[in-house]
Amino acid sequence: MSQLPALIPTLPILAALLSLLVGLRSLRGGYLVALAGTFAAFVASVLGIWEVTTSGQPIRYAVSGWVPPIGIEFVLDHLAAYMATLITGIGVLVLMYAPRSIRHESPGKATFTYPSMALLVAGLAGMSVTGDLFNLYVFLEIAALAAYALLATGDRAGPFATLRYLLIGAIGGGFYLLGVAFIYFSVGSINMADVAVRLPDLVESPSIMSGAVLMVVGLALKMGLFPMHFWMPDVYTNAPSSSAGLIAPIMTKVSAYAIVRLMLDVFPPGYFTEAIPIAATIGWISAAGILFGSILAIGQQDYRRMLAYSSVGQIAYVGLGIGLANPIGLIGGLLHMVNHALMKGLLFLIGGAIRWRTGLVRIPDMLGLGRKMPWTMYAFVIAVLAMVGIPPTAGFFSKVYLMIGAVQADAWVWFAVIIISSLLSGIYFFRMVEYVFKDAQEQNAAADDSATGGVTARELEGAVAGEVPASMFIPIAILSAAVILVGVFNFFIVRALLEPAVAPLVGG
């Protein structure tokens, strides 16, 4: 069991390498290797949750036997297990979904897509279990490189949009690395636990402050926080549905998680709120980002672009949780990471299903789609209810935690922002719900099979209820169920995993 922290990132890395080798000979074999590696990491993460919650102690693993703080250390604690399970779980579902969607949208690129997906999961899972500041940077860039490859395989404008994302990512990574240098040269260690022990004597040091600011700014750039979000709409609009469905839910969240990790476990309690007002800054930027993303999402005609702007707003909820910097607010932010990952993953996969079946991406064209793909559209309604935040779906509870946190912090403006943004997301999503369930007999736009770019009748054989194949429908169904179950059982998640995780704030 003590090997679990190392297994979570290494299994998918190994799978990615093998998957490429096998995939060059047999596409199906390569796919199965990638899926098996990701699934094994998922099992390891779930076991990790079990171990950590029963023993209450983090599992520590010293890489190749070098004792920390000299060697690199992997630490699987409550928060890391929580994130790793989310990342690998989404990875497994999207890999299940991917083959049919890729064959339809970016044929011929599948051989390299599956290893990249496994590598992305490995990088993000590595970021969540690592206990070393520099190792975090390495995993961050592994994940980023895999993400660039996945995103650039999309439509015509894909490579250009991805290049702009890469440049922002490079600035973010560079700032983070510079911050690590400041911390290392002042403290003499890059092991998170060791730095945390040595820092309290040095809190007044200006180079520690510069280091902290640089690291957080770098991660915030990677997180796509407003106003550095401008790459997001173009990237998600031009990416293949399965790539967007993997990257949009988890990629930005893990950078947010890294900020939370720094705030809770590396810097002394209250450092980000009292010594330097960085938490409040992130909070205000996030509040602006929530409104900006939600308002711009209303005007979008392209389904994927609407989701991208909605993501700009939703990642900012996590930023708001960081900004509140009290236990309840932070729990809300962390819970929202999982909730939003499930909802946004579901919405992107539904978008891919619509594109597979009908070739449509523009919302006005989707008139009457509810008649043609009723089951997929029921899943869509569940996702919409969660996005707006209607109980008992998952989206409701994280917003409640955030609102209680805002009340405790006397942050009434942020409280208002959460409510206004919920109403705004109601506007843009219910507009689309109205469209797809409208009777299309008069206009008969989408209901016409000859519309555009959809699958042929032969490919439709074996599809579930004449909609999409089982390999695409099952992940959608699992995610819809998860959106409701996580909502209903959120109390257990908070009690078992998140309350121990935010304990440093309570003590401080």
Added chain:
Amino acid sequence: MTIEFFAGRYPYILIAVLLGIGLYGMTMKRNLLKKIIGMTIFLTAVYLFFIHGAFKYGATIPVYTPELGAEAIHYMNPLPHVIVLTAIVVGVGVTGVALALLLLTYKRYGSLDEEVIIQRMRESA
């Protein structure tokens, strides 16, 4: 006084200037290739910061030599160098991917100018 100020801090000033040039290139230049060159300069400045921080006068490579004894003062700190080596590898990977994306962009739009590409993107959409 100014001479002493610069004499003591010139590595930091050099690093700050390189960071500035890199960031300027990445954000202000319209040509995508120049943006990538800016990125390389920016990353190099970060590497130099690590190398400068690890530098010691009169120290040798970090391999134990009986004549010098075991005191750390006689040896270079290997850790920042290892970090920089890893970071250079990461940087090469990022630059490689960036150049590949640049090539694809040029093939599809026939230009490296960001504004022209955005305009052609709008026309085709």
